[in-house]
Amino acid sequence: xxxxxxxxxxxxxxxxxxxxxxxxxxxxxxxxxxxxxxxxxxxxxxxxxxxxxxxxxxxxxxxxxxxxxxxxxxxxxxxxxxxxxxxxxxxxxxxxxxxxxxxxxxxxxxxxxxxxxxxxxxxxxxxxxxxxxxxxxxxxxxxxxxxxxxxxxxxxxxxxxxxxxxxxxxxxxxxxxxxxxxxxxxxxxxxxxxxxxxxxxxxxxxxxxxxxxxxxxxxxxxxxxxxxxxxxxxxxxxxxxxxxxxxxxxxxxxxxxxxxxxxxx
Amino acid sequence: xxxxxxxxxxxxxxxxxxxxxxxxxxxxxxxxxxxxxxxxxxxxxxxxxxxxxxxxxxxxxxxxxxxxxxxxxxxxxxxxxxxxxxxxxxxxxxxxxxxxxxxxxxxxxxxxxxxxxxxxxxxxxxxxxxxxxxxxxxxxxxxxxxxxxxxxxxxxxxxxxxxxxxxxxxxxxxxxxxxxxxxxxxxxxxxxxxxxxxxxxxxxxxxxxxxxxxxxxxxxxxxxxxxxxxxxxxxxxxxxxxxxxxxxxxxxxxxxxxxxxxxxxxxxxxxxxxxxxxxxxxxxxxxxxxxxxxxxxxxxxxxxxxxxxxxxxxxxxxxxxxxxxxxxxxxxxxxxxxxxxxxxxxxxxxxxxxxxxxxxxxxxxxxxxxxxxxxxxxxxxxxxxxxxxxxxxxxxxxxxxxxxxxxxxxxxxxxxxxxxx
Numbered sequence: 066x067x068x069x070x071x072x073x074x075x076x077x078x079x080x081x082x083x084x085x086x087x088x089x090x091x092x093x094x095x096x097x098x099x100x101x102x103x104x105x106x107x108x109x110x111x112x113x114x115x116x117x118x119x120x121x122x123x124x125x126x127x128x129x130x131x132x133x134x135x136x137x138x139x140x141x142x143x144x145x146x147x148x149x150x151x152x153x154x155x156x157x158x159x160x161x162x163x164x165x166x167x168x169x170x171x172x173x174x175x176x177x178x179x180x181x182x183x184x185x186x187x188x189x190x191x192x193x194x195x196x197x198x199x200x201x202x203x204x205x206x207x208x209x210x211x212x213x214x215x216x217x218x219x220x221x222x223x224x225x226x227x228x229x230x231x232x233x234x235x236x237x238x239x240x241x242x243x244x245x246x247x248x249x250x251x252x253x254x255x256x257x258x259x260x261x262x263x264x265x266x267x268x269x270x271x272x273x274x275x276x277x278x279x280x281x282x283x284x285x286x287x288x289x290x291x292x293x294x295x296x297x298x299x300x301x302x303x304x305x306x307x308x309x310x311x312x313x314x315x316x317x318x319x320x321x322x323x324x325x326x327x328x329x330x
Numbered sequence: 331x332x333x334x335x336x337x338x339x340x341x342x343x344x345x346x347x348x349x350x351x352x353x354x355x356x357x358x359x360x361x362x363x364x365x366x367x368x369x370x371x372x373x374x375x376x377x378x379x380x381x382x383x384x385x386x387x388x389x390x391x392x393x394x395x396x397x398x399x400x401x402x403x404x405x406x407x408x409x410x411x412x413x414x415x416x417x418x419x420x421x422x423x424x425x426x427x428x429x430x431x432x433x434x435x436x437x438x439x440x441x442x443x444x445x446x447x448x449x450x451x452x453x454x455x456x457x458x459x460x461x462x463x464x465x466x467x468x469x470x471x472x473x474x475x476x477x478x479x480x481x482x483x484x485x486x487x488x489x490x491x492x493x494x495x496x497x498x499x500x501x502x503x504x505x506x507x508x509x510x511x512x513x514x515x516x517x518x519x520x521x522x523x524x525x526x527x528x529x530x531x532x533x534x535x536x537x538x539x540x541x542x543x544x545x546x547x548x549x550x551x552x553x554x555x556x557x558x559x560x561x562x563x564x565x566x567x568x569x570x571x572x573x574x575x576x577x578x579x580x581x582x583x584x585x586x587x588x589x590x591x592x593x594x595x596x597x598x599x600x601x602x603x604x605x606x607x608x609x610x611x612x613x614x615x616x617x618x619x620x621x622x623x624x625x626x627x628x629x630x631x632x633x634x635x636x637x638x639x640x641x642x643x644x645x646x647x648x649x650x651x652x653x654x655x656x657x658x659x660x661x662x663x664x665x666x667x668x669x670x671x672x673x674x675x676x677x678x679x680x681x682x683x684x685x686x687x688x689x690x691x692x693x694x695x696x697x698x699x700x701x702x703x704x705x706x707x708x709x710x711x712x713x714x715x716x717x718x719x720x721x722x723x724x725x726x727x728x729x730x731x732x733x734x735x736x737x738x739x740x741x742x743x744x745x746x747x748x749x750x751x
Contacts, residue, residue, distance in 0.1 A: 084678035122369040128714055129714075149360065149715060149749045149750070150712075150714055150715050151356070151751050152360050152749070153358075153360070159528075161531065161673065162528070162530075162531055163555075169480075169482070169483070170457055171455045171456065171471075171483075172457040172458060172459070173533075175533060175553045175554075175555055175557055175561055175563075176555075176557055176558065177555050177557070177561050177563070177607075177609060178555075178558045178734050179558050179559045179609050179610065179611060180406075180560075184541070185525060215534055227381050241558065261701075266611065268611075282689050291662065315495075316494040318496070319494045319495070319496065319497070320528075320533075321492075321494060321501070321526050322448075322494045322499065323455075325448070325450070325492070326355060326405070326414070327412065328358060328405050328407050329408070329439075
């Protein structure tokens with residue numbers, strides 16, 4: 066082995082360079098991911114008021130739902146359905162474990178990761194506020210941000226000045242309970258804000274495409290537009306109406322407590 | 331009567347309080363309007379049909395019916411306590427019968443905290459256990475399962491104390507604390523306890539109950555997410571005693587001057603359920619459950635029941651007074667409500683598919699003891715505030731199977747639910 070390499074100094078040099086730069090690139094990718102997360106969260110323990118608007122392919126508003134999301138540290142999330150049609154429903158996520166609480170049944174039901182995934186904007190889409198910790202990141206390279214094949218649609222209001230050059234990251238799930246198994250993510254080259262993503266399920270099928278809108282101050286993601294590549298390009302816009310730091314009492318994250326139908330906020 | 335009136339007044343007051351919240355209070359209010367119709371096709375076979383053939387009108391049929399229901403729910407934080415009320419106002423009408431109106435308090439309770447314990451006092455729905463088709467450890471609510479048309483539940487009077495950790499919980503409940511000591515079934519005064527512990531991807535439960543009449547019972551339940559698509563669950567209960575109905579006829583072919591069915595206390599019985607739910611990415615879901623209900627009538631019981639039916643018919647043919655024979659045949663139908671399960675061994679399967687706003691489902695309850703089957707098919711459409719659904723249920727199987735003896739063999743329903751706010 067050493068003899069073989071000794072006969073080819075260029076190959077040896079290439080390996081040395083790869084060994085030195087490989088970890089650095091990986092570290093950069095993880096740092097980029099943490100930067101991107103800051104645009105979506107801003108704190109370890111959060112309350113996020115969310116509006117989900119589902120549009121038909123011609124841009125007509127089909128359905129509107131409101132949610133309150135308590136995103137807490139250690140991958141603990143409580144989602145409260147606030148719209149009249151779903152009032153009283155709750156979804157609790159503790160790591161890879163999920164419960165659904167229906168107001169009519171008064172008992173928590175264990176749900177599978179697949180059940181969490183279903184719908185135009187799944188509970189996982191609404192509740193997932195961070196990538197780091199759930200995904201390992203690899204930097205693919207610099208690419209143009211805009212993909213002409215992704216329709217922006219009538220419903221979307223994409224940020225006014227999208228960056229031209231983006232870091233392309235490949236995210237691979239490190240845990241079994243995450244909503245998507247693989248994510249291709251593009252971040253602005255200058256500020257590392259999320260610009261767009263392709264979301265792949267377990268079978269490596271492209272489930273949704275995502276476009277991110279950043280607020281005027283360029284400090285946080287104000288909305289995420291999900292485009293179903295199969296369902297006649299139907300779009301779902303998840304708007305983050307308000308974010309504030311909020312650490313919830315520990316019993317709020319116990320499914321048996323939630324079954325009491327407590328008035329939470 | 332005064333206590334019932336008091337519960338209704340409390341529930342209404344709580345709802346109104348929540349509906350007119352002052353800004354300083356946290357609270358929630360919701361209301362919905364439900365309209366439903368249920369058509370029933372009376373059986374041409376079975377003991378009730380035979381009774382009517384001998385003496386028309388000897389017993390009331392289950393007629394087709396319709397109802398309009400307005401449900402108001404409110405919760406509010408006030409004076410350091412949580413107040414909750416749930417009221418159902420309904421107008422019902424049945425084919426060939428008079429209509430009726432009714433206001434019922436479904437829930438009315440106050441809840442608060444005392445040290446590490448959270449307490450609740452009032453009428454409340456407290457649902458336990460992990461199964462779908464059968465819930466042996468539903469010790470407080472004792473909810474009727476697999477009803478064709480879903481109805482809002484009415485809570486039980488409870489005094490409850492609960493303690494919650496990060497991954498565990500204790501619940502101690504006194505249910506029906508003010509009812510008489512001889513009350514049976516869901517009205518029996520009892521103490522119940524539940525312990526919960528989360529163990530990774532599984533929920534584990536232990537249960538205990540002490541009833542005034544039925545004395546002790548213990549149980550355990552378990553729900554486990556086995557993979558991305560599969561959930562498994564199981565439930566087991568042992569009862570020291572249980573309430574049952576028994577035919578006290580002394581002779582198979584003797585006419586009884588009054589209903590021979592009497593409540594009795596039976597000894598030592600077990601109930602158990604195992605099941606699982608599988609859901610795929612196309613929103614197809616399959617639920618399968620098997621359960622053993624030791625409190626249900628045995629095969630021997632049903633054989634004797636069928637023999638008595640036949641003996642009563644022979645009496646009618648031999649010239650016995652038709653009114654008496656018809657009444658005895660009609661009383662035989664009381665066997666159908668003697669237990670939540672018709673048979674001890676039960677298999678249940680449900681296939682459901684959701685696509686967009688539509689959901690269709692087909693389920694089957696199968697009794698291996700006599701190959702009797704109950705099929706149910708339903709279709710539902712869910713809009714933003716409106717849900718429309720309809721369905722059919724039919725009995726099938728050999729003519730001698732128990733489900734083929736039920737007074738109603740086919741049912742169809744439609745229901746519309748509007749969420750007002």
